[in-house]
Amino acid sequence: MAEDFLSQDEIDALLGEDKSTETKTQEEKIRPFDFSELEHIKKGDIPGLEIIFERWIKVFSERIRGLVPRISMVNKDSIYITKFENFMSKIPLPSSYSIVSMKPLKENFLFVLDSRLVFVIISVMFGGPAKPFKVEGRDFTRLETRIISDFVEIALSSFEDIWKGFYPVEVKLKSIELNPTLARIVSPNDKVIVVQCNMDIEGYEAPFFFCFPQDLFLPIKEMIFSETGFTKKDPIWDKELIKKIEHLNLSIHLELERKRIKVKDLINWKVGDEIQLSTRKDDLLLVYVEDKPKFKAKMGKMRDKYAALIKEIAFERDDNGRERSKPTESGKSRDKQQ
Incomplete structure (x- = not known):
């Protein structure tokens, strides 16, 4: 009878609790973890690049609306470090890969337009909706490639202009590739700095990318990785700001006179009534800009139209309550606006 009983190993095998198999399965699930695969960078770790892209976004946003007026907003999403192959594997096909040089820096970088963004831009430029389109794995048409080229030109020219205020570089487009294999600027395992930007077109948001080899910025690492490297005055940014202000x-x-009247007199006014003023023809009148007195002018006529000849800068009161008045070097004619 003792021979009819099963051993413990046989019972475990029947119940599926073979310890050797369980141990083997656990060993197969365990694999080494490579910490270098982590995409890492904290905000502020590359302060110079942060400043560059904050300013580039503002200049680029204004210029690109000349090509695509329906763009709502452009923003910088994130800056992170990863392996080149990891970055490339996340880009859908087809996409546009622009290989760009930054002389005198030696390495090239990539400017990548996601196909989702390209198709939406094409749609809105020809009156279509800003909605996601199915990516069918096809190549871009000749028209789409032409619009991509215009987009890239605006982006890179703006990028070069921003750099001029800090470290003069020549940003030059070398080629636009549609095959990611031809856009390999570094080895697959090399580290790259990726800057992801997003473009919002009437509520639909899609990304585009800058991909810089980590070694690209070695000659200017003190500027890129330092908090003070990019704090000096930027003439390009100042020029853009002045241009915006000048076009406001x-x-x-021009104010002829101020009078105080009673309400009963006002409600009795009718067409044809005359309002007597005490202003004489040689009196200086105040010219207001945005409801603030700025000039004193003399009333007159020029080419059968009323005009104001600016004679002085309008007085202002200083902190002590004293009036200040500064004559202009030469009078300038301004048409009277009421």
């Missing part, structure tokens, strides 16, 4: 529209009016 302002309201201007």
Whole structure:
């Protein structure tokens, strides 16, 4: 009878609890973890690059609307470090890979346009909706390639202009590739700095990327990785700011006189009534810009139209309550606006 009983090993095998098999399965699931595969970088780790892209976004946003007016917003999403092969594996096909040089820096970088962004831009440029399109794995058409080229040109020219204020570089497009194999600027395991930007077109948001070899910025690492490397004045940014201010529209009016009247007199006014003023023809009148007195002017006529000849800068009161008035070097004619 003792021979009819099963051993413990046979029972475990029947119940599927073979310890040797369990141990083997656990060993197969365990694999070494490579910490170098982590995409890592904290905000502020590359302060110089952060500043560059904050300023580039503002300049690029204005310029690209000349090509695609329906763009709502462009923003910098993130900056991170990863392996080149990891970055390339996340880009859908087809996409546009622009290989760009930054002389005198030796390495090339990539400017990548995601196909989702390209198709939406094409749609809105020809009156279509800003919605996601199915990527069919096809190549870009000749028209799409032409629009990609225009987009890339605006992006890179803006990028070069921003750099001029810090470290003069010549940003030059070398080629636009549609095959990712031809866009290999470094070895697959080399580290790259990726800057992801997003473009919002009427509520639909899609990404585009800058991909820099980590060694690209070695000659200027003190500027890129330092908090003070990019704090000096940027003439390009100043120029853009001045240009925006100069094109602002302002309201201007000339005040003949201020009078106080009673409400009963006001409600009795009718068409044809005359309002007597105490202002004489040689009196200086205040010219207001955005409801603030800026000039004193003399009333007159020029080419059958009323005009104001600016004679002085309008007085202002200083901290002590004293009036200040500064004559202009020469009078300038301004048409009167009421």
